[in-house]
Amino acid sequence: MDRAKPSPAEESITAGADFLQLDVGEAPPGGRADWLAARLRAAIADGRVPVGARLPASRVLAAELGVSRGVVTEAYQRLTEDGHVLGRGRAGTVVVATPAVVVTPAPRPPARTEVFAGSPGTDVFDALRTAPAGLDLTPGVPDLAAFPRAAWLRAERAVLHRLAPAAFGYGDPTGAPALRLAVATWLARNRGIRVDPAEVVIVAGVTQALGLLAQVLHADGVHTVAVEDPGSLGVRQHLHNWRLDTPPVPVDGHGLRVDRLVATGAPAVMLTPAHQFPTGVVLDGERRRRLLRWAQRGGLVIEDDYDAEHRYDRPPVPALRGMLPERVCYAGSVSKLLAPALRLGWVLVPPRHHAALVAAKRMADLGNAALPQLVLAELMDSGALERHLRLLRRRHVRRRDAMIRAIGEHLPGAVVHGAAAGLHLLVTLDGDVDDVTLAAAALHRGVKVQPLSWHGQLPQPPGLVLGYAANPVGDIERGVAAVGEALRELR
Structure with a gap:
């Protein structure tokens, strides 16, 4: 047996227009690195890119996709931070682990109508966390996918x-x-x-x-x-x-x-x-x-x-x-x-x-x-924590800006508060609308948000507290659009 010949898993995956059938046109505006990282992560998880395989050189893949090299290097960096790939110098970027899939028995999720029924109890955040929904725009959570x-x-x-x-x-x-x-x-x-x-x-x-x-x-x-x-x-x-x-x-x-x-x-x-x-x-x-x-x-x-x-x-x-x-x-x-x-x-x-x-x-x-x-x-x-914080700041600014744009498009008349810092935005709404009812309607459309009235003992204007840090740009835009649809129906 010729030991000098690498095994299939050790060979570099051929770069080119057919690599994983990637079509950059599917990426949301401003979210190409998120999109590419997600596609690569999925390919590693289902075995299309096995452990031991080398990813294409960032310069080559960027040229094939018609994007800047920075998009590819940022996607590779996210996979590195997730522990899925490792840069090995001249040997390239190598897949070292597949994403873990942990299946644990879970209690029956609450019905969507139960979460916002009555005054919030001490278990309300648990109920909202486990409620079935496709997008979570609740505040208080950083970008967990970016954990270093x-x-x-x-x-x-x-x-x-x-x-x-x-x-x-x-x-x-x-x-x-x-x-x-x-x-x-x-x-x-x-x-x-x-x-x-x-x-x-x-x-x-x-x-x-x-x-x-x-x-x-x-x-x-x-x-x-x-x-x-x-x-x-x-x-x-x-x-x-x-x-x-x-x-x-x-x-x-x-x-x-x-x-x-x-x-x-x-x-x-x-x-x-x-x-x-x-x-x-x-x-x-x-x-x-x-x-x-x-x-x-x-x-x-x-x-x-x-x-x-x-x-x-x-x-x-x-x-x-x-x-x-x-x-x-x-x-x-x-x-x-x-x-x-x-x-x-x-x-x-x-x-x-x-x-x-x-x-x-x-x-x-x-x-x-x-x-x-x-x-x-x-x-x-x-210094690793400070480097991680600098990475998060750059990512958060993109996501915050995407949320502000989406609010301007889908929630006309809404006022944004607290955009200069943090992981969330407060949005106050004009007109006669109950923010708890609006949050329930958004959840019915598969989007989790928190009503401002939950966080006050005194009378407050209607509003929503929206977290942006944990979601890629495309999800943020879709989530805010769904909230806008819910608001229009209530009015």
Whole structure:
């Protein structure tokens, strides 16, 4: 047998006009890289491009398709990040893994009419998540297909290579020292917060941070936390779960109305000052000064910095924690940077609350799993997380712009809010329309959206909260068009 002859799977797939029968005319405008990545991913999954095969050179495939080389290299990069292909220098780009297909038994999805029936309960987000639909434009989820699998695997291998056996034992409930140091460095570089790593407590996302803070506040005699209105329904539900009252404080074009906060008499307030959810408003300078004066007189601020790194058309906004650390609790996570499923976040509290918070964390779970913490620390220290963020920003801008164009075409008269940053847009609607009914009609057409009224305790204009980060351009356009059809029928 001639061992010098490569096996069929090792041979380079012939490039040309017939490669996978690709027709670039099928690609949506502005979404060619998404389209090409999806076609290649499908071909790898069904075996047309087997493991071990080499993809055509990016320059060759670009010429055959009549697109720029950047379209092909971006598609290949996405497959690399997914862990499906690997660049091997002169050997080309080689398929190394097929997309995993995991089939798990699922509970019966709720009927579409059930999701929006009555007031939203604590399970409403689960119900919406499992409701049958072709497109999901709900907010709060990053581009999960862009998760940097290859970088994560490299970091995991590096961590395991040097990990001592003792590291597999019970660890510090405040978190792995390596991650606390990496988070402190990240916050100083990206959010203007100077913090000692010993002050950082690693938690299972902002949700756990809220639960731990609620326990600390109850022990301190605090039973009321004012919230922004409109503001996150999920946050309000979590605070209620921990027996905290949540009086609403209106938000306008300058952010939280501090005068109305004072009028509530609440000893604490939770807000999203860098990118208010869901309006996208930034708490302006005058309001910040008023809020900090309120805090200096004894108020406590809980700052949810949920997606501040995702900004596009405006300068960065410093965190409140960096201005008044003795009166601000700060929570952040990688849910919007990498994936919610990692359940990794951090919380900083004033010194007088630190010991109580650590005690609550210890009793909750003895600390987060060590290995994911160390892998995340490696991603932060190596610069891989910042490189990933730069990639996401470029992709998000294209998707945001596509959604704004589609809104202009299919939702005439609608007003877009919060476009300069984040992962979602708020769209307010003119005329007499019930946004819950509209969301239900959109779901009937196979598109998931959230009504603005879910996120308010006070009367709000009708509106929708639309996420764009997790969807390619073509899906965004189709989804908004379906919402437009639903709106026209309701009117």
